[in-house]
Amino acid sequence: MTEQWWRRDASEISVLVKNKEVSPVEVVQSFLEHINEVESKVNAFTQVWSDYAIQQAKSLEKKIVKDNSSVGALVGVPVSIKEVICTQEGFTTCASKILAGYQSPYDATVVEKLRQADAIFIGKVNMDEFAMGSSTENSSIKLTRNPWNLKCVPGGSSGGSAASVSAEECVISLGSDTGGSIRQPASFCGCVGLKPTYGKVSRYGLVAFASSLDQIGPLSKNVMDSALTLSVIAGKDSRDTTSVDLPQVDYAEKIRKGKKPSPIRIGLPKEYFTEDLNKEVKEQVMTAIQTLEKQGAELVEVSLPHTEFAIATYYIICTAEASANLARFDGVRYGFRHPDSNNIIEMYKRTRSEGFGPEVQRRILLGTYVLSSGYYDAYYLKAQKVRKLITQDFENAFQKCDVIIGPTSPTPAFRFGEKTQNPLEMYLSDIYTISVNLAALPAISVPCGLSQNSLPVGLQFIGKHFDEEYLLSVAHLYEMNREQKLGSPPLK
Amino acid sequence: MEYEPVIGMEVHIEINTHSKAFCTCSTNFNAQPNTQVCPVCLGMPGVLPVLNKEFVDKAIAVGLALNCSIAEWSKMDRKNYFYPDLSKNYQISQYDLPLCREGYIDIEVNGKIKKVHILRAHLEEDTARNTHDLGGGYSGVDFNRGGVPLLEIVTYPDLRSSEEVFVFLTELKLLIQYLGVSDCNMEEGSLRAEANVSVREKGSEQLGVKTEIKNVASFSGVVKAIEYEVDRQINVIKSGGKIIQETRGWDPDRGITFSQRSKESAHDYRYFPEPDLVPLAVSKEWVSRIQKDMPELPQMRRKRFQEEYGLSLYDASVLTSTKAMANYYEETVKLVVEPKQAANWIQVELQSVLTYENTTIENSPVKPEHIAQIINLVRDEVISGKIAKEVLRKVFKTGKPPETIIKEEGLIQITDIDAIRKVVREVIKKNPSQVEQYHSGKSKLFGFFVGQIMQHTQGKANPKVVNDILKEELDK
Numbered sequence: 001m002t003e004q005w006w007r008r009d010a011s012e013i014s015v016l017v018k019n020k021e022v023s024p025v026e027v028v029q030s031f032l033e034h035i036n037e038v039e040s041k042v043n044a045f046t047q048v049w050s051d052y053a054i055q056q057a058k059s060l061e062k063k064i065v066k067d068n069s070s071v072g073a074l075v076g077v078p079v080s081i082k083e084v085i086c087t088q089e090g091f092t093t094c095a096s097k098i099l100a101g102y103q104s105p106y107d108a109t110v111v112e113k114l115r116q117a118d119a120i121f122i123g124k125v126n127m128d129e130f131a132m133g134s135s136t137e138n139s140s141i142k143l144t145r146n147p148w149n150l151k152c153v154p155g156g157s158s159g160g161s162a163a164s165v166s167a168e169e170c171v172i173s174l175g176s177d178t179g180g181s182i183r184q185p186a187s188f189c190g191c192v193g194l195k196p197t198y199g200k201v202s203r204y205g206l207v208a209f210a211s212s213l214d215q216i217g218p219l220s221k222n223v224m225d226s227a228l229t230l231s232v233i234a235g236k237d238s239r240d241t242t243s244v245d246l247p248q249v250d251y252a253e254k255i256r257k258g259k260k261p262s263p264i265r266i267g268l269p270k271e272y273f274t275e276d277l278n279k280e281v282k283e284q285v286m287t288a289i290q291t292l293e294k295q296g297a298e299l300v301e302v303s304l305p306h307t308e309f310a311i312a313t314y315y316i317i318c319t320a321e322a323s324a325n326l327a328r329f330d331g332v333r334y335g336f337r338h339p340d341s342n343n344i345i346e347m348y349k350r351t352r353s354e355g356f357g358p359e360v361q362r363r364i365l366l367g368t369y370v371l372s373s374g375y376y377d378a379y380y381l382k383a384q385k386v387r388k389l390i391t392q393d394f395e396n397a398f399q400k401c402d403v404i405i406g407p408t409s410p411t412p413a414f415r416f417g418e419k420t421q422n423p424l425e426m427y428l429s430d431i432y433t434i435s436v437n438l439a440a441l442p443a444i445s446v447p448c449g450l451s452q453n454s455l456p457v458g459l460q461f462i463g464k465h466f467d468e469e470y471l472l473s474v475a476h477l478y479e480m481n482r483e484q485k486l487g488s489p490p491l492k
Numbered sequence: 493m494e495y496e497p498v499i500g501m502e503v504h505i506e507i508n509t510h511s512k513a514f515c516t517c518s519t520n521f522n523a524q525p526n527t528q529v530c531p532v533c534l535g536m537p538g539v540l541p542v543l544n545k546e547f548v549d550k551a552i553a554v555g556l557a558l559n560c561s562i563a564e565w566s567k568m569d570r571k572n573y574f575y576p577d578l579s580k581n582y583q584i585s586q587y588d589l590p591l592c593r594e595g596y597i598d599i600e601v602n603g604k605i606k607k608v609h610i611l612r613a614h615l616e617e618d619t620a621r622n623t624h625d626l627g628g629g630y631s632g633v634d635f636n637r638g639g640v641p642l643l644e645i646v647t648y649p650d651l652r653s654s655e656e657v658f659v660f661l662t663e664l665k666l667l668i669q670y671l672g673v674s675d676c677n678m679e680e681g682s683l684r685a686e687a688n689v690s691v692r693e694k695g696s697e698q699l700g701v702k703t704e705i706k707n708v709a710s711f712s713g714v715v716k717a718i719e720y721e722v723d724r725q726i727n728v729i730k731s732g733g734k735i736i737q738e739t740r741g742w743d744p745d746r747g748i749t750f751s752q753r754s755k756e757s758a759h760d761y762r763y764f765p766e767p768d769l770v771p772l773a774v775s776k777e778w779v780s781r782i783q784k785d786m787p788e789l790p791q792m793r794r795k796r797f798q799e800e801y802g803l804s805l806y807d808a809s810v811l812t813s814t815k816a817m818a819n820y821y822e823e824t825v826k827l828v829v830e831p832k833q834a835a836n837w838i839q840v841e842l843q844s845v846l847t848y849e850n851t852t853i854e855n856s857p858v859k860p861e862h863i864a865q866i867i868n869l870v871r872d873e874v875i876s877g878k879i880a881k882e883v884l885r886k887v888f889k890t891g892k893p894p895e896t897i898i899k900e901e902g903l904i905q906i907t908d909i910d911a912i913r914k915v916v917r918e919v920i921k922k923n924p925s926q927v928e929q930y931h932s933g934k935s936k937l938f939g940f941f942v943g944q945i946m947q948h949t950q951g952k953a954n955p956k957v958v959n960d961i962l963k964e965e966l967d968k
Contacts, residue, residue, distance in 0.1 A: 086538040099537065106531055108538060207537040211767035240540050241770050321767055324570050327581035328535045332633070348574055371572070371762035380764060 005030035010077045010171045010225040011252065017060075017076030018068055024057040024076035028120055031078045035122075035169045041491050043144045044154075044164035046083055047090045048123040053078065056120045063118075072117030073232055073252075079114060080125045080170040082161050083141075085216065086205040087111050089121065094207050095139040096129045098329045098336045098355030108205020109240070110174055110216050110233045117232040122170050125160030129357045130326065131181055131209045133157050134429045137420055138359045146189055147489035148455055152413040155185030161219045162189035166489055172229050173219045178209050179314055180408075180433025182217045183445035187408035187458020190447045190486050192475075193219045194226040195433075197466045198440035199244035201230075202237030208325040210318035211242075213437040223446060223476040227251035230468060244466070251472050261473045264297035267401030271307040272432060278411045284449035284457040285407050291481050292405075292474075302397035302404065306389045310435040311427055313390065316370050316383035317438070323367030329355065362423065391439040398464050403474050407432055408445040408458035432460060442468050444475050449484045456486060494694040495729070497722040498702075499657055499687055500649035503664060504642050505674045506618060506682040507550045512639040513617045514541030514584065519641075521680060525634035533639035535579030540768050543568070543615075547641040548591070550673040551615055552774065552782045554643055555592030557667050557789055558610045562779045566591045568615070568766040573759050576633050577619040585644075587763040590614035591772065597667070598791060599659045600809075608660050609648040618642045637681075643674075649688065649699065654718040661685060661711050666790045670815050678710050685714050690735070691725045700725070701735040705749055708742045717742040721749045793818055801831035810839045816854045827864035830871070837863055841881060845888050857891045858884060865894045873954055874898070875905050907954045909961065912945075915953070916965050919944045930966060938962070 005013065005027045016022045032050050039045060057076070064071060086092045086104035093099045107115070114121070128138035136144045136159025144159045146152040147167040154163040158175030162185035165173050175182040177195035186193025194217045201216045208214060218229035231252060236245035266289065273282065293299065331337030331351035338350035356364070370379035397404060409429055419426040436443045441462055448459035459478070463471030512519055515532035532539045555562050569587035592613035598605050620638035624631045645664070651657050665676045665683060676683040685708065690700035705721055708714045725735050740749040788796070790812050797808035797818075812818045817838070824834045842863060846856060866883055869875045875883065875898060886897045898904055906912060919941055920927055930937045945958050 092537065094537070102537070104538065105536060204540050205538040208768070239542060241542055242540075242768065320764060323762075324572055324580075324582050324764070327572065327574065328537070328579065330574065330576075330581060332576050333534065333579065334536070344576065368762065371764055373760045373762070376762075376764070 003030065004034070006034040006168045008171070009221045010074060010228055013077050013171060014073065014075050014228075017064065018071050020064060020068060022076075024060045024064070024120065025054065027076050028053045028057040028078060028122070031122060031170065038147075038167050038491055039169060041145065041150055042147055042163050042167045042169070043142050044125050044160045044167060044169060045080065045123045046093070046095065046126050046141050046160065049090060049121060052089055053120055053122045060118055060120065072119070073228060074114065074117040074119035074172070077119045077172060078122040078170045079119045080123055080161060080164045080173040081111065081121060082158055082173065082175045083124050083127050084131050084176055084207045084209075085111065085174055086207065087121070087124065090124060092124075092207065093141070094130045095127045095141050096329075096356065096360070097140045098351070100140075100336060102335050104205075106205065109202035109237045111205065113233050113235075114174070119172070119232075125158075125164050125173060127160055128157035128181075129360050130207070130322070131157040131176055131178055131214075132322070132359050132363055134180070134184060134426050135414070135416075135419065136160060136185070137416065138357055140357055143416065146413045146455075147491050148190060149413065149453070149490075150492060152415055152455065153188065155188030155409070155413060157181040157185075158193070158219065159185045162186050162191055162193065165189070165191045165219045165221060167491065168221075168488070171221065172225055174216055174229075174233075175219050176206055176209075176214055176216050177433075177437065178213045178215075178318060179437050180430040182219060183408050183433050183443060183458065183460060184430060186219050186445045187447070187456065187460075188413040190450075190456030190489065191219055191221060192223055192226050192444065192446055192479075193217065193458075194230060194444045194468075194472075195436065195442060196230060196234065196468060197442040198437075199242055200442065200466065200468065201233050202235070202240040202243045204237055204239040208321075210321040211325060212321060213314075213318055215437070223444070223472060223479050224252055224255060226444065227255055227472045227476070230472075234468075246466060249469055251469060254469055255473055255476045258473055260295070261470060261477060262296065263402065264292065264295070264474060264477075265300050265401040265403075266292060266297050267300050267302035267397050267404040269302050269304045269307070269397065269404060269406060271304050272406035276410060277407060280451045281407050281409070281411060281457050284451070285405075285459055287483070288448040288459045288478065289405060291483060292478055295477055295481055300401045302400055304390075304393040304397060304435065306386060306393050307431075307435060309386050310390060310438060311431060313383045313386045314430075314434045314438060315366065315427065316379050317387065319363045319367030320371050320380050321367070323364045323371065326356075326360070326364055331355070359423070387438050390435055394435070394439045394441060394462075402464075403471065404462040406460055406462075408460040409433070412451045412453070412455035412457055436462055441465060442471050444471060446475050446479055447486050448478075448482065450486060454490070493730075495691045495726045496652055496694045497654075497718070498649045498690045498692060498699060499651040499718060501645075501647045501651065501657065501660065502686040502688070503645045503661070504684040505554075505645065505668055505676065507547055507641040507643055508672075508674050508682075509544055509546040509550065509641050511544060511546075513544050513547050513615070513641040514639055517639065523636055525632070525636060528636040529638070533579065534635055535581075541584060541766075543769055543772065544641065547615065548772065548774070549782055550671070551591055551613065551643050552779060553671050553673060553786060554645075554668065555595065555613055556779070556783055556786060557671055558592065558595040558597055558613060558645070560592035560595030560610055560613060562774055563589060563591055563593060564774055564776070565589065565771060566774070567771040568769045569763045570766050571616075572762045575619075576631070577622050577638070579620065579635060579638055583617060583619065584766055584769070585616035585763075586614035591774070597660070597663060599656065599663045601656050601659050606650075606656065608650045608656075611646045611648055613643055613645045616642045616644055649690070649702075654715040654722070657687065657718055658711060658715050661714065663790070666813065666815075670787055670789050672787070672815075685711075687714060687718055687721075689718055689721045689725070691722055691729065701737050703735065703737065703749075704739045705742055706739055706752070709744070713742060713744055716744075716747060717749055720747060724749065797821075801825065801835070803831065803835055807835045807839065811835060814853070816852070820853050820860055823860035824863050827861060829864045829867045833867050833871075834863065837867055841884055845885060849888065856888070858887045862887050862894055869894060869898070873905055873907060875903055876951065876955060879903050879905070879951060903952060905954050906949055906952050907957055909957060912949075912953055912957050913961050913965070915945050915948050916941075916958070916961050919948065920965055927966065938966075941966070
């Protein structure tokens with residue numbers, strides 16, 4: 001096979017497959033060969049579904065031969081799915097020992113929607129256990145490496161998603177973002193990562209970490225592919241009452257045909273550009289902003305005064321919700337059960353002490369503590385109040401601007417083990433992404449250059465509630481006019 | 493020193509929705525274990541709850557019947573504790589913003605009306621059923637009941653005796669049954685009552701330390717448990733001891749309450765708002781829609797029975813003591829029957845047959861039209877009252893209409909004066925010595941003659957006509 005279909009993006013592949021210019025089987029085989037070649041270096045996948053992918057491609061081929069007019073928007077596009085999203089195929093382990101070998105009896109709504117859009121599931125990808133972490137080092141399964149530097153982490157928690165897209169082992173990956181888990185790894189691995197507005201995409205079938213913050217979104221090679229995917233997965237789901245009923249929008253079509261967004265008043269939060277910000281990152285971000293200025297954007301300084309409380313607020317709310325969400329993993333009905341216990345309490349204790357990794361245990365304990373009687377008001381209730389203030393900060397800022405821009409992460413990818421000994425330092429790597437989840441806003445990370453060590457830097461665009469259309473169009477405008485092209489990762 | 497009990501009740505009622513509180517599984521009671529389950533009620537990873545609208549509708553109806561205000565804004569919360577009967581190890585419930593708040597229910601104790609104030613009624617989900625007698629060292633969990641809708645009704649500590657508690661529970665059960673939102677069957681667990689009991693010196697305004705009595709399987713059990721607990725607490729205080737705040741179980745065999753869990757070892761449920769469900773907004777329109785469809789409640793019906801049918805409070809209370817009996821009564825009255833007669837026949841004659849045959853009015857083969865026919869036949873003097881009771885028993889046995897039975901068995905009352913006169917003359921003729929005694933002043937013998945006449949006519953002779961003619965003939 002000569003043609004390297006794995007180099008193509010979703011927009012190209014879907015059109016070529018639909019027009020019968022290439023067989024989906026050929027596309028899938030090309031990807032599987034490439035996975036075979038690079039996966040030993042990257043370790044993005046927890047499961048590669050070679051046979052299942054070929055099988056899907058073959059039945060898709062029959063469908064196309066019969067009638068290619070009714071095929072879906074992602075026809076023939078190989079996608080990978082984060083281990084935290086339920087699929088009937090294979091396992092859904094959340095990269096945790098406690099769910100080792102667990103097979104979901106149902107597909108997540110997003111998986112159903114991708115299938116209806118004729119995408120091809122090629123496998124599942126690594127993550128921090130239960131999506132708790134910023135480096136994918138908390139996986140109980142394996143270490144995933146950053147395709148731009150194999151000594152560096154891919155970010156997290158959707159590290160496998162970002163690495164698989166960056167290494168071109170798939171075209172699109174579905175990740176989940178609770179405090180930056182799509183955007184930060186996308187930024188570390190040099191790909192695009194979109195966190196939609198809370199309520200935009202159904203969470204049914206996403207194993208819950210923090211229910212009021214979790215949101216599924218795509219990681220892709222470019223903004224257009226994220227737009228394409230969002231159109232497929234967005235929408236009200238009767239099984240998720242927190243999902244919102246809004247008119248369907250074909251975002252890719254809007255971007256393709258749409259006019260240049262205008263006006264573009266870019267809000268630069270003064271709290272994001274401080275001494276703590278890595279110089280190289282700052283430089284790349286400022287260059288990107290200039291690029292947008294050349295496209296007619298106007299710069300406005302805005303303030304998000306409660307930014308300094310975001311991490312504390314986040315780690316109270318997310319751990320509180322996690323402590324309840326993860327209570328169901330008790331060894332009674334499914335998953336790991338400790339074999340030696342004499343009574344139910346001992347079974348709970350041993351199962352959970354051995355089944356969960358240290359970071360997950362830390363967060364369960366923290367969450368249990370902040371909800372305890374006597375502490376609830378001081379922690380959880382207060383955090384909810386600060387969350388409102390943070391949301392108001394953004395509302396005030398959006399009075400003056402149309403989109404907020406800043407770095408996705410304060411630093412490029414760091415090395416393995418660099419932050420594992422200090423959880424607080426690890427938490428700080430999510431400082432720019434966390435507020436967005438607290439305020440339920442949509443945001444996208446787009447690569448904006450490389451550091452001197454050839455590590456990607458991500459630029460974060462934050463939009464208004466449910467205005468993904470504008471957000472994507474500005475991100476696309478930047479991407480089209482970006483001066484420094486990243487090229488392919490060296491896989492070294 | 494005299495003491496008085498202070499009692500508040502917590503009553504759980506299973507609401508009879510078609511599907512469970514947060515998923516589409518059936519709520520049928522007697523299915524095979526774990527056949528009415530899905531990923532949602534089994535708490536599989538990734539699932540989300542969706543609140544059942546029928547549950548909210550029915551809870552609003554109960555709230556209105558309890559004179560509660562229905563919160564325009566309420567929310568669901570998570571109540572966290574580990575136990576295998578909870579698939580998620582938290583129960584979705586309502587904590588600080590319940591759906592129904594601040595109501596009351598009027599009960600009648602010793603002829604006096606008493607208001608029992610309702611603190612709240614909130615939505616929650618039932619737990620699964622654990623079984624420990626499977627053998628092999630295993631326990632089983634049946635999740636069919638897990639996620640079934642429950643309404644928890646909490647009263648203020650307004651009750652002052654076990655008798656008041658009994659009347660309260662009876663009235664509450666009646667109210668819920670009238671609404672048709674629950675079977676309120678304590679044996680099947682569709683109604684569960686817990687009592688918070690304390691005692692204090694009579695006249696004191698302060699509340700004593702309370703204990704909570706759980707796991708009682710019947711109304712009479714609740715009454716006995718409270719009586720025992722009140723005595724126990726008074727004895728503890730009188731002997732200089734202190735009541736410990738704790739949960740106590742009820743042992744029906746030994747007739748005692750026993751300590752289950754002290755306050756110190758009580759759960760910290762770590763309630764917090766359920767992030768998977770949006771807050772519950774109930775508009776005024778929603779509430780008035782439910783209000784409009786509310787059936788007549790027992791109290792209103794009782795009052796109406798007195799006014800419309802001229803019944804006594806006692807009769808009205810008996811007839812409305814179940815919805816089925818009240819409906820039965822009204823159907824009977826509709827068939828142009830004298831209301832007081834109908835009341836007597838249903839609550840005395842029919843009830844005694846039902847009790848004897850150990851069945852309920854819902855399953856009675858004697859239908860309202862049968863009762864109405866019997867009453868009308870007596871009124872029209874076609875049969876005598878005595879025969880009528882016999883006919884009632886025969887309708888019960890055969891299910892045939894009274895008129896058919898009367899015809900088949902020739903039970904029609906004889907009102908033909910000539911025929912009766914013939915029998916009267918015969919009886920007089922046959923008993924000359926009694927006639928002589930009667931004429932010499934033994935007027936009691938009149939009854940003897942009536943008896944003889946009735947014997948000759950198999951009881952079918954119209955007693956009034958018999959009296960008249962007998963008198964006539966004897967006085968000749």
